[in-house]
Structures are given as structure tokens and as C-alpha cells.
Amino acid sequence: MTVTKKESMTTTEKVAAPTLKAARTPGTRRRQGRAKITPYLFVGPILLVFAGFYLWPALSTIASSLFTWGMLNPWELGAPSEWDYVGLSNYSSTLSSADFWNAALNSAIWLIVFPVLVLAVSFPLALLVWNARRGSGIFRSIFILPMTISLSAAGIIWSFIYNPDPNKGVLNALLRVVGLEDASFTFGPLEVHAGQWLSNPGILHLGMADVRFANLFVIIPAVWAFAGFGVITFTAGLTSVPSELLDAARVDGAKQSQLVRHVVIPSLRPSIVVVAVVSVIFALRTFDIVLVTTAGGPAKDTEVLAMLLWRQVFQYLDTPQGGLAAAIAVLMSVFMIIISLPYIRATLKEQQ
Amino acid sequence: MRQRRWTVFALYGILTLASIIWLVPVVTAAMISILPLDQSGTGWWRADLSTATLENYGRAWQQGLSTYTLNSFIISISSVALTVVLGTSAAYAFARMKFRLKGLLYFLLITTMIVPVQIILIPLVPWFRTLNLNEGPAQFLGIALVHTAFGAGWALFMLIGFFSQIPEEVLESARLDGASEFQAFRRIALPLAVPGIVSFIIIDFVFVWNDLLMGLTLLDSNHRPLTVGLANLQAPQLNQDDLISSGSILAIIPPLLLFALLNRYYVRGLYAGAVKG
Known part of the structure; x- marks a missing residue:
């Protein structure tokens, strides 16, 4: 008994009963019914874990970004009576904050x-x-x-x-040796404070926005x-x-x-x-x-x-900002998928 | 000839300088960790080395790091074991077998590498509650399953290459000898993929051991890993550099040892799997 590729099961949940389906199918091509199950035995377990602990939470995040809720009473699929649907307003308020x-x-x-x-x-x-x-x-x-x-x-x-204390931090000890401890400079729009690595190392004033250098030292x-x-x-x-x-x-x-x-x-x-x-x-x-x-x-x-x-x-457990957070997570993910799409496509092509 | 000698000299000069710079942070932490607070407080580079002691480690260990370390080991070993077992067999299927929706499934699994972990983080908290994975040791199972879901993409990415390089004739001859597909996988394919599997184990262990965000979010305070314990110690106003530094050295050692032991495999594995042109 053989089966066409098209007739085999579509999701991992059906792994339990694939033989039934295979037996009903009029055979045409390639592999034995038994052999068709084998791939699903190999990929099934990881797909189950993936579905339960990645796909489902990811879809929940996407869904929950359309509702207002807080972590004390999180959005849940099983409790429609408590849903507070707000459409895309979590996205619009995120994008305007x-x-x-x-x-x-x-x-x-x-x-x-x-x-x-x-x-x-x-x-x-x-x-x-x-x-x-x-x-x-x-x-x-x-x-x-x-x-x-x-x-x-x-x-x-x-x-x-x-460490800003030159008796403890190597960098500020070096700055003290060269006599630049606590020195501050300004070159046009650029402001530098030597030795204040993580607190206030400098700012580049760009009119509409200031670029702060603390990020650099993180x-x-x-x-x-x-x-x-x-x-x-x-x-x-x-x-x-x-x-x-x-x-x-x-x-x-x-x-x-x-x-x-x-x-x-x-x-x-x-x-x-x-x-x-x-x-x-x-x-x-x-x-x-x-x-x-x-x-x-x-x-x-x-x-x-x-x-x-x-x-x-x-x-902020007491304020209902969960939907906003979910919206940020979705925006981050969409951005990441878009910029890595060429790379994913190349990997996929290699796979096939 | 003379010019050559100068380039060699410059090469080693730059390498030595870069190495020293590279080691300064670790040396700093290590020195602070073995010095009494009053010695490191006036510059570890000026300290009296005869005062060196392991007392800080003992105190850090007693102040809770022992539990955190144990938790880190439980979480890392169980997550890596689960991911390797499930990921290897899945990678074999993706490399050697045909099945429906293969392209789509591969795409979905690979996106776990790309999409930020934040996309699953929030719903996992109520989800763990629903599944009773939010209390006691069950939390370890929960976080191991999450790490497995997350490691799946990496496992496929690194291991598929190894399995697809195996010549079909080798597997075919095993099948002709009466081996089932599973036996062919276990006896023939698996041994050939060992370098890839080892390098995956290193990457996954380092990744799980070093996770802070999921441990902080999904586990209660008795089950959190060392990374969270360290972050809790980090309170500048408390002046406990001695504890923090010894804690950070403790946190570095396990993945470092694993890496040192398996380094050879790792380079080979990476070469054959991921970056082959």
C-alpha cells in the first residue's frame, strides 16, 4: 500500500493515527505507508515542544496585543468574558509614546x-x-x-x-595618570565627560535629538x-x-x-x-x-x-500595560523578521 | 628579509597587546575576588598579594550562591539533554527524509533563532500556571521545555549539514542489512555527526547557563539560576565587590571548562556545519 505525498497528515497532532489515513488512500507513489510515519516520529517530539512552548505563546502575544490587560489578570484565550478588546490602539499609543x-x-x-x-x-x-x-x-x-x-x-x-573611583577602577586610574581625571570638553555639538563611563560620558547634540554615549559603554x-x-x-x-x-x-x-x-x-x-x-x-x-x-x-x-x-x-503590575508590552514584542519581532528575510530565504533555499 | 622580521615582530606585538587588554576585565574580577575588601578598595594592582584568600568565595557560596549554582546546573543539563535528543532526531529527518510541510516547519523552527525571546515571554507566565509548571521542581521542567523550543532552530541550523553530508549509499547499505530507519540513524548517522553534536552542546549549554531573562521571569526565587543571583548581588551602594566578583568568577567557570574540554570539536563542528560556503 503506497500513498501520495499529499495525503499524509498535516500536523503533528495526527501522529497517533496516521495508518488509518494511509490505508484509506489509493496508492500511487514512492514509499511504503509504514515509512511515511517514520519522519513524523523523528520530528514529532520537537514539534510538540515547539508548538506548546513557542508557537502557542507567540500567537498569544500577538492576540493579547489587541486587548487591555495587566499582569495581575493576564489575557487568556479561555476567558472571553474578561476580554477588553481595544483593536489596534495598543499599537497606536505605543508608536506615539x-x-x-x-x-x-x-x-x-x-x-x-x-x-x-x-x-x-x-x-x-x-x-x-x-x-x-x-x-x-x-x-x-x-x-x-x-x-x-x-x-x-x-x-x-x-x-x-x-568604577568611577580611580582607586578602584582601572580606566579612571589610567585617566588620573595622564591627568584627565574629571576632565570635560566641548567641541561644537559634542560634549565629553572623561571618566563618567556609565553615568554621563558625553552627548552629541543633534538639534532634534541628543545621542548619549552611555549606550556605547554598555x-x-x-x-x-x-x-x-x-x-x-x-x-x-x-x-x-x-x-x-x-x-x-x-x-x-x-x-x-x-x-x-x-x-x-x-x-x-x-x-x-x-x-x-x-x-x-x-x-x-x-x-x-x-x-x-x-x-x-x-x-x-x-x-x-x-x-x-x-x-x-x-x-507596573497594578496598571494594565500588558497589551502595550505585547505590542512592543510584536513590533520587535516583525522588524527582526523583515530585516532577516533575505537571510532566511537563502537558508531555506540551501535546505531544499 | 629584514622587513619580514619587522612585520613578524609587529604582528606578535599587536597580538600580545590585544591579549593583555582582553584579559584585563577577567583579571580584575579574579583579583578582586581573592583580595579582602580593604585591599581591593585601594586598587587591586597595588594590593599586597600576601593577603590573598579564598574567603570571599566561601562567603558568597554561603549567602545563597550554592542554591543558585545548583539550579543553574539542573536547568542547563536538563535543557541541553532534552534539546540534543529531540533536536538531533529532528535534524536527521529534515536532512534525510521527505515529509509534508517540511519547508514551512523548517521556516517556523528557524525563526526561533531570529525572533526576540520577548515574543513568548509574557504569555508563558499564565501558561505555566495553567499547566502547573509554576511551583516547586516542576518549574525546572517548564523552563527546560522553553529552552528546548528555543534551541530547536539552532539545533537544526547546526546539525542538518552533518546529516546531509553522509553519503546515501552508507545508509542504504545499512537498510539492506535489515536495519530500521531508527537503527540506521543511531548506528550510522549519529556517530558521524558527533563533532556537530558536541559543538551544539557547547553553544546550547553556554546559552542556557547564561540566560537571565527567562530565569528571572518564569521561576520563583528558590529556583532561579546563578545569573539572576548575580544580578541581585549587584547593588553598588552596598559595597560588596568581594562577593560580586567571586560570584561572577564562579559563574564563568562551568561553561569555560566545558569549552576548554571540547574546544577542538567545537571549531571542527562549526567549520563543517554552519559556515561552510
């Missing part, structure tokens, strides 16, 4: 600065390690080390570095922790650079910089894409490191979207 745009600006800074710094730091480091014949293992291990450190631990460790520990991923990925990628190509280019008298530009970078493109995509994903999710370094402060200078969302739903 100053807090949202403040957090969105900080998240945008993360989305741009974090991947750029990760690439700018890890690519040269990987190239240097690649060029070093002796001891490359030691150097690579040192650069990879922070990768295993959680962002919350990284934030805490860097708080020691950033991003730096994250880059330190994350660059190892870039180093390891590039190191792996560099082993695939065709050595014949390198030798040929050297024989032709290419300089090191030309080698990098015309041979190394093109063959590393997949690694560069992986590092860039993964660091963009991490940048938008960021929460831990902000929580332990600044908790979004001073004022709301370093508050990112993930933090605003969390504050709205779990900090």
Missing part, C-alpha cells in the same frame, strides 16, 4: 554599533591569529574566552573596570564578550581560503592588504554574513547587560526596547 521612541533609538544604536564593532574587532583579530604561526592557539583561546561569559557576568565584570562589554564568536567563526572560515589562490596571488606580487581584499574577504563572505546576522539578532534581544550595568539609566538614557517591555509588564 516618547518612551517607546527613546527605547527604539537606543535599540537602533545597538543594532548598528554592536554588529559593526563586533566585525571591526573580531575580523582583524582573526586575521592576526591566522598570520601568527606559533602560538596562534594561545592567542585564539584568549580572544575566545569571554564568549563563554554570560552577558550579565560580563556587565558585572566591566562595572569594576568602569555595548563595549557586550562586544568584548561576543567578539570571540566572530574570531572562532572567521578562524574556521579562514581554513577554507584556497591556499593555491593565496600562493598564486603572492607569486603575482600581491601585497598583504591586496590579499585580504581580493582573496580572503571574498572567500569569507559566508562567515561574515553569519557573524553579522547573529550579532544583529543579539543586539535587538539585549536585556541582561543593560539590567546589570545601568538598569536603563541614568534617567532612560540606556533603556532598550526589551527593557521597556519588561518594565511595562512586570514592574
Whole structure:
């Protein structure tokens, strides 16, 4: 008895009774009925967990963004009598709130600065390690080390570095040595306060908006922790650079910089894409490191979207802001899916 | 020749400098963690090393970090075990078998890598209550299931490549010898994918061990992981740098050891799986 591909079950819930359906189908093609069940036995368990603990909560978030509710009495599918439907007003009030745009600006800074710094730091480091014949293992291990450190631990460790007391913090001790302790400068729209790393390091006045640098000093520990991923990925990628190509280019008298530009970078493109995509994903999710370094402060200078969302739903339990938080989560996800669509499509194509 | 010597010199010079900069944060935390507070308070780089002690670790351990550490181990090991078992078999099916809605299912699972965790966070709280996963040790099962759902995309992303590289003839000959599809998977495919599985274990363990947000949101205070315990210690006005630093060093060690042990596999796994052009 054989079945057409079309006739087999559509969802994992039907895994229990696939033989019935297979038996009823007039056979035409390819595999045995029994063999048709096998794939579902392999993928079924993870799909069940995925459906229960990812898909369902994600759909609930989307649905609950259309209602007004608070965490003390959360929106639930099973309790329609308590629903307070508000349509898209959670989205319109989110998109018109100053807090949202403040957090969105900080998240945008993360989305741009974090991947750029990760690439700018890890690519040269990987190239240097690649060029070093002796001891490359030691150097690579040192650069990879922070990768295993959680962002919350990284934030805490860097708080020691950033300690404003020059008797405790390394950076301010160095500033004192060069005589820049507590120095402040102004260059046109740029305002810099040396030594106030996480509190008030400086502002770029841009007329309509001020860019505050405190974000940068929260991003730096994250880059330190994350660059190892870039180093390891590039190191792996560099082993695939065709050595014949390198030798040929050297024989032709290419300089090191030309080698990098015309041979190394093109063959590393997949690694560069992986590092860039993964660091963009991490940048938008960021929460831990902000929580332990600044908790979004001073004022709301370093508050990112993930933090605003969390504050709205779990900090103000008595005010019904859950729908607003859900709307932020949906907006973040839609944004992320849109910008990574080309990458998903490429991965899908490779899969098929 | 002379120019070459200079470039080599410069290369190692830059690498050494970068390594030192890279190590400063960890060295700082480690030094503060082994010094009494009055020594580290005047600059650890000037401290009298003869005062070094492990007393801070003992105090941090007694002040609750022991529970947090145990919780972290329970959560990480159970989550990784579940994800590896379920993820490996699913990756095998995605790589070697045909079934309905494969493209759509793959897309949905892969989006778990991309979509921010915040999209599932809020409804999980009432959902855990409904499923009775919000009290006692059942919370560990709950968070392990969430980590599994989240790790599924990564598992597929990293492991499919390994399974699809296995030549069809190898699996076919096993089937001709009378092996079921499951036996072919366990005896032939699984051993060949070990480098990929090991590198996935490292990534997933590091990811779960380092999670703060889900542990903070979904678990009660007796079941929270070390990351949350650390974040709770972090209160600048309390001046407990000694406890915080030893706690952060404690939190670093397990994933670091795992990584050091399995580093070789990891690079190989990443090379063969994820970044192959």
C-alpha cells in the first residue's frame, strides 16, 4: 500500500493515527505507508515542544496585543468574558509614546554599533591569529574566552573596570595618570565627560535629538564578550581560503592588504554574513547587560526596547500595560523578521 | 628579509597587546575576588598579594550562591539533554527524509533563532500556571521545555549539514542489512555527526547557563539560576565587590571548562556545519 505525498497528515497532532489515513488512500507513489510515519516520529517530539512552548505563546502575544490587560489578570484565550478588546490602539499609543521612541533609538544604536564593532574587532583579530604561526592557539583561546561569559557576568565584570573611583577602577586610574581625571570638553555639538563611563560620558547634540554615549559603554562589554564568536567563526572560515589562490596571488606580487581584499574577504563572505546576522539578532534581544550595568539609566538614557517591555509588564503590575508590552514584542519581532528575510530565504533555499 | 622580521615582530606585538587588554576585565574580577575588601578598595594592582584568600568565595557560596549554582546546573543539563535528543532526531529527518510541510516547519523552527525571546515571554507566565509548571521542581521542567523550543532552530541550523553530508549509499547499505530507519540513524548517522553534536552542546549549554531573562521571569526565587543571583548581588551602594566578583568568577567557570574540554570539536563542528560556503 503506497500513498501520495499529499495525503499524509498535516500536523503533528495526527501522529497517533496516521495508518488509518494511509490505508484509506489509493496508492500511487514512492514509499511504503509504514515509512511515511517514520519522519513524523523523528520530528514529532520537537514539534510538540515547539508548538506548546513557542508557537502557542507567540500567537498569544500577538492576540493579547489587541486587548487591555495587566499582569495581575493576564489575557487568556479561555476567558472571553474578561476580554477588553481595544483593536489596534495598543499599537497606536505605543508608536506615539516618547518612551517607546527613546527605547527604539537606543535599540537602533545597538543594532548598528554592536554588529559593526563586533566585525571591526573580531575580523582583524582573526586575521592576526591566522598570520601568527606559533602560538596562534594561545592567542585564539584568549580572544575566545569571554564568549563563554554570560552577558550579565560580563556587565558585572566591566562595572569594576568602569568604577568611577580611580582607586578602584582601572580606566579612571589610567585617566588620573595622564591627568584627565574629571576632565570635560566641548567641541561644537559634542560634549565629553572623561571618566563618567556609565553615568554621563558625553552627548552629541543633534538639534532634534541628543545621542548619549552611555549606550556605547554598555555595548563595549557586550562586544568584548561576543567578539570571540566572530574570531572562532572567521578562524574556521579562514581554513577554507584556497591556499593555491593565496600562493598564486603572492607569486603575482600581491601585497598583504591586496590579499585580504581580493582573496580572503571574498572567500569569507559566508562567515561574515553569519557573524553579522547573529550579532544583529543579539543586539535587538539585549536585556541582561543593560539590567546589570545601568538598569536603563541614568534617567532612560540606556533603556532598550526589551527593557521597556519588561518594565511595562512586570514592574507596573497594578496598571494594565500588558497589551502595550505585547505590542512592543510584536513590533520587535516583525522588524527582526523583515530585516532577516533575505537571510532566511537563502537558508531555506540551501535546505531544499 | 629584514622587513619580514619587522612585520613578524609587529604582528606578535599587536597580538600580545590585544591579549593583555582582553584579559584585563577577567583579571580584575579574579583579583578582586581573592583580595579582602580593604585591599581591593585601594586598587587591586597595588594590593599586597600576601593577603590573598579564598574567603570571599566561601562567603558568597554561603549567602545563597550554592542554591543558585545548583539550579543553574539542573536547568542547563536538563535543557541541553532534552534539546540534543529531540533536536538531533529532528535534524536527521529534515536532512534525510521527505515529509509534508517540511519547508514551512523548517521556516517556523528557524525563526526561533531570529525572533526576540520577548515574543513568548509574557504569555508563558499564565501558561505555566495553567499547566502547573509554576511551583516547586516542576518549574525546572517548564523552563527546560522553553529552552528546548528555543534551541530547536539552532539545533537544526547546526546539525542538518552533518546529516546531509553522509553519503546515501552508507545508509542504504545499512537498510539492506535489515536495519530500521531508527537503527540506521543511531548506528550510522549519529556517530558521524558527533563533532556537530558536541559543538551544539557547547553553544546550547553556554546559552542556557547564561540566560537571565527567562530565569528571572518564569521561576520563583528558590529556583532561579546563578545569573539572576548575580544580578541581585549587584547593588553598588552596598559595597560588596568581594562577593560580586567571586560570584561572577564562579559563574564563568562551568561553561569555560566545558569549552576548554571540547574546544577542538567545537571549531571542527562549526567549520563543517554552519559556515561552510
